[in-house]
Amino acid sequence: MKIRLAQIAHARSGDKADRADIGLFAFDAAGYALLKREVSAQRVAAHFAWLLKESRDAVECYPLDNLLALKFVLNGALAGGAARSLRSDNLGKTIAAVLLRMEIEVSGDLVIPAQAGIQRR
Amino acid sequence: MKSIRIGAGLGFYGDSWRPILATIERGDVQYIASDHLSELTLAILQKDRAKDGAAGYTRDLVPMMTALWPPASARGVKFVLNAGGLNPLGARDVLSQAFAAKGWRARIAVVTGDAVLERIDSLQSEGQTLAHMDTGASIDTVRDRLVFANAYLGAGPIAQALATGADIVLTGRVADAALTLGPLLHEFGWAPDDTERLAQGLAVGHLLECSGQGSGGNFGSRHFWSEIPDLGHIGYPIAEVRADGLATITKAPGTGGRVSFDTVRQQLLYEVHNPHRYFSPDVVLDMGTLRLDERGADRVELSGATGLAAPTTLKIVAGYDDGWMGHATIGFCWPDAYRKAEATVALVQQALREERLPVEDTAVEYLGLNTFLGPHADLSQRDDLNEVWLRMAVRSRDKRAAEAFPRLFPWLALSGPPYMGGFHGIAPASQLLGVWPTLVARELIESEVRISVSET
DSSP: OEEEGGGTEEEEEEEETTEEEEEEEESSHHHHHHHHHHOOHHHHHHHTTTTOSSOTTOEEEEEEGGGTEEEEEEETOSTTOTTTOOSTTTTOTTHHHHHHTOEEEOOTTOOOOTTOSTTOO | OOEEEEEEOOSSTTOOOHHHHHHHHHSOOSEEEEOOOOTTHHHHHHHHHHHOTTOOSOTTHHHHHHHHHHHHHHHTOEEEEOTTTTOHHHHHHHHHHHHHHHTOOOEEEEEEOOBOGGGHHHHHHTTOOOOOTTTOOOGGGTGGGEEEEEEOBOSHHHHHHHHTTOSEEEESSBOTTHHHHHHHHHHHOOOTTOHHHHHHHHHHHHHHTTGGGGTTTTOOSSSGGGGSOOGGGBOOOEEEEETTSOEEEEOOTTOBSOOSHHHHHHHHTTTOSSTTOBOOSSEEEEGGGOEEEEOSTTOEEEEOOEEEEOOSEEEEEEEEEEEEEEEEEEEEESSSHHHHHHHHHHHHHHHHHHHTOOOSEEEEEEETTTTTTGGGSOOTTGGGOSEEEEEEEEEESSHHHHHHGGGGSTTHHHHSSSSEEOOOSOOOOEEEEEEEEEEEEHHHHHTTOEEEEEEO
16 A cells, blocks of 8 residues: 555655755654655655756755654755745655655554644653 | 843844844843854955955944944943954944944954955965865865855953954954853853853853744744744844853743743754764764753753864855846736646747757746645645746856846737736846865964953
């Protein structure tokens, strides 16, 4: 079965010069294991190919087990940077939402936490 | 053990200061750390200063401090603000005048020395290449188009300014988190090689530098954003920090927003590159060892940060003139909304060629359809949309071409595809700026840093 990352994670994106960055946060440890397995730098580079000038090696991924999070850095993804870009979203604030739309394959017995997220603890 | 509480001020030039009032009145803080400068705010301030040599600071300073000073001074709350922008001494002058007119007394310290646009030649003659940090390109490629160049100073000068007994510290460009780390250094006297405490302090400063984003604002998620209570009265984050570095993030009682593991970790990684090497002038933070633990409602404890010694270089960010943007937006109603927008793109591109407008780049966006999601948008309804908006933008070195571009649209109202609305006049051309990040030997900058103290 396929699910969207939005069902198991939350995310925020920002900018530094011509670099977009995304923090992707699993709601729980099971979700984090899935993110680590499925959401590789290569997969993210392919997902954002239309924004990246050079699609190879443009994406870096840093797993943070202590935060149940993956940090992605998309080099060269902002059309030269916020102040020279022609895009409506020149700051890349919506790029995190685009990542949450990514679909991944999971086994049928995955329990998606209905009350996950900010009410978790 | 001694502890202090620092409240987040603004997160950008134009942010709301109303939540800071709640922090001062009910948050039991000793400091407000206010960040008015995003990466390119200095470009806006440069335009102000070009028109008026006395300008160049963020204009929200005086109205904000006029609103906040009476409750703050009654409670002994001090301020650290980078609202000085490109003209910290000018900011001090207008603030002093405003305070004097009210009969208010305050001791104001100003940190200068971050602005290096006038020192590029001398820095190069001292062996600094100022090559682009990421591409290695020579600064000579943009040298004659630079509009500002400022080094990110650290927490040291802010701590020194507070040591003069200042109530208000005004700076230009400093590392955003230094606005918080400065008061911590001043209060606790952490040594420059005490990397664990400095790393804790840097993490805390990073959590405060974006105002409401550290307490449930802009909580990027499907659905869960709507469970954050009372965003209309959001409480900006407050950090309670002990002398040993242990910190708790919270907010003022009775305010909206939420401080939780989820909202805090989302801010922690925001605009961070390698989280194991988060550079600042004071310490290089490793977020991989850090712990966030919820300690009751709206309280998150932060512990375990580690770090490496401060770098021998400081970062400079310069901005350079990179042409002009011309743009226009128009809307189309059903039927055939998308096809009509697409036909309009072809008509405008034809006119661009026939008018021989020199444009280097063109962007086409179908607003409401796929502007943000790009190829991941659902296009199944594309041929039967209720309505769609077309936005086109061009980049040109020639300001006149950028100004001429939106003038290619009005004729469409009577002679283009039908049922078009929402063209609201000719938008002025916008100046585009490139960013030039580079590194410089820190002693060349720090030897020129000065602290000026005055009283109103």
